[in-house]
Amino acid sequence: MLEIKNLHVYYGQIHALKGVSFVVRKGEIVTLIGGNGAGKTTTLKTISGLIPLKEGEILYQGESITGVKAHDLVSQGLVQVPEGRHVFPSMSVQENLDLGAYTRKDKKAVKEDLDKVFHLFPRLKERRQQLAGTLSGGEQQMLAMARALMSSPKLLLLDEPSMGLAPLLVREIFNIVTEINSTGVTILLVEQNANMALSIANRGYVIETGRVVLEGEAASLAANEAVKKAYLGG
Amino acid sequence: MTLETKQKKPDGYLMLFLALLILSVNLLLISGKMPAYYKGILGFAGINIILAVSLNLINGITGQFSLGHAGFMAVGAYVSALISIYLKWPLILALLLGAVVAALLGIIIGLPTLRLKGDYLAIATLGMGEIIRVVLLNLEITKGARGLTAIPRSTSIYLVELVAFITVIFTVNLMRSTHGRALLSIREDEIASEAMGINTTFYKVFAFATGAFFAGLAGGLFAHLMGYIAPKNFEFMRSIEILVMVVLGGLGSITGSIVATIILTILPEALRSFSQYRMVLYSGLLIIMMLFRPQGLMGTKELQVREVFRLFGFGGGKNV
Ligand SMILES: Nc1ncnc2c1ncn2[C@@H]1O[C@H](COP(=O)(O)OP(=O)(O)O)[C@@H](O)[C@H]1O
Ligand SMILES: [Mg+2]
Numbered sequence: 385m386l387e388i389k390n391l392h393v394y395y396g397q398i399h400a401l402k403g404v405s406f407v408v409r410k411g412e413i414v415t416l417i418g419g420n421g422a423g424k425t426t427t428l429k430t431i432s433g434l435i436p437l438k439e440g441e442i443l444y445q446g447e448s449i450t451g452v453k454a455h456d457l458v459s460q461g462l463v464q465v466p467e468g469r470h471v472f473p474s475m476s477v478q479e480n481l482d483l484g485a486y487t488r489k490d491k492k493a494v495k496e497d498l499d500k501v502f503h504l505f506p507r508l509k510e511r512r513q514q515l516a517g518t519l520s521g522g523e524q525q526m527l528a529m530a531r532a533l534m535s536s537p538k539l540l541l542l543d544e545p546s547m548g549l550a551p552l553l554v555r556e557i558f559n560i561v562t563e564i565n566s567t568g569v570t571i572l573l574v575e576q577n578a579n580m581a582l583s584i585a586n587r588g589y590v591i592e593t594g595r596v597v598l599e600g601e602a603a604s605l606a607a608n609e610a611v612k613k614a615y616l617g618g
Numbered sequence: 619m620t621l622e623t624k625q626k627k628p629d630g631y632l633m634l635f636l637a638l639l640i641l642s643v644n645l646l647l648i649s650g651k652m653p654a655y656y657k658g659i660l661g662f663a664g665i666n667i668i669l670a671v672s673l674n675l676i677n678g679i680t681g682q683f684s685l686g687h688a689g690f691m692a693v694g695a696y697v698s699a700l701i702s703i704y705l706k707w708p709l710i711l712a713l714l715l716g717a718v719v720a721a722l723l724g725i726i727i728g729l730p731t732l733r734l735k736g737d738y739l740a741i742a743t744l745g746m747g748e749i750i751r752v753v754l755l756n757l758e759i760t761k762g763a764r765g766l767t768a769i770p771r772s773t774s775i776y777l778v779e780l781v782a783f784i785t786v787i788f789t790v791n792l793m794r795s796t797h798g799r800a801l802l803s804i805r806e807d808e809i810a811s812e813a814m815g816i817n818t819t820f821y822k823v824f825a826f827a828t829g830a831f832f833a834g835l836a837g838g839l840f841a842h843l844m845g846y847i848a849p850k851n852f853e854f855m856r857s858i859e860i861l862v863m864v865v866l867g868g869l870g871s872i873t874g875s876i877v878a879t880i881i882l883t884i885l886p887e888a889l890r891s892f893s894q895y896r897m898v899l900y901s902g903l904l905i906i907m908m909l910f911r912p913q914g915l916m917g918t919k920e921l922q923v924r925e926v927f928r929l930f931g932f933g934g935g936k937n938v
Binding site for chain 1: 796799800802803806807809810811812813814815816817818918
């Protein structure tokens, strides 16, 4: 579904990605793990067209999307939930979700998706009239994910959804990610919380200072000594 | 919470109230009983409403910080005045062409500068306004500091009112449309907006160009109302004046802009003997506002006559 080949990205003089390659197959949850500053966010932003690449190729559903703008990819089903909680603070939960369906014309399908989203996030249903800026951190993260679902994604890019959340909420968020995946949405999950990410993913890639240093089945990565030492706190 | 969302739109009472106000003012006008002095103030109020509402589109609704509105106004004023003087086209064509040139300039300047954020954008637009003024000071055809005289005084108060009305209706309808929600989402969170498939660059330039268009119209009306324009009419302080009206009324509130504009146009006239202190008054009002009501008179809400009645104890609806 998504194929990244030899990606090189620069911020001015800084060589942030030094030849990143990986694939995400339809229906999978693939996770990109790595420490702070490894290049995870840069990778996602480059895929969704927010940062230009210097070298390499990005194929989505078999076609090159190199240079396609972020807003054009959304209608093709490639949707990103950016790092940090980017909700529209002085709009209600409902208005946030409506904007999620911004690129869609099929009113009826949008209504059905709204029901699905409320089923996944019952908490948001209770708070649909509340202003998004007054939601708790966890609820805002849920809203950001719910809003992305409203655009009917085929491939969802999640950038550190667990960041700054209490352990119980992290568990809840990851359960929801699994549920989203089971409805047929392919997921590329970027995480520093390698433990959790590997527990729900099919496969994973470890990224360090702009390079993929390790890859494999999630279970075998979780059992790998080097990974355990560097990312799993043991 | 529900109150918050409900109050975003002006109510029917307000429309009725405004209609009555406009009607009575116009009856007075038609009867010929309105002194020329008040007519003048009325004209300026109308022009200022166009300026404030169109700046609100850029600064309030889309959340971009522009300080160059007087520049766009100047372009509209000069282009339309030159057309009237030299080509003797009908007023409407002159006004429209002035506005279109202002809008084109908005696009040309908007494309590179709208990548800037906050303070940087403010400085860039400020610079743009000053460049326009300096160009007008130095061009042969604009007659430098002396300005253009003998512009046909073909604008009537009715036309100013009409254009102000159109500006308000256009902006209110825009806000309620899908495009309006796209503009609002940029103010709210640009990153999320782009991630949701909204072409943020396009919408920012669109807001900038549309704001410039209406500012250009206001400039054209101004030129044909006064019959005389000079670069000093479009100095940086003019941009600040418009900005004060928008901020005072509440960034994003159209009715707020209108109320603040009327107050700020009439107040200095009423306090005529202090007129040299006008900018002091504005600054003072701004400081008081920032201390006690930083969201402006109306915040992002729209004025509700029902609420005003309630404020004065006329019941009218359930108590909150
Ligand atoms: N806007 C930027 N300008 C310059 N350098 C940046 C910018 N964003 C990220 N970087 C650098 O690129 C590298 C990768 O950053 P990032 O992709 O955000 O890492 P991660 O998401 O894995 O924490 C880091 O060294 C970071 O300092
Ligand atoms: Mg990151």
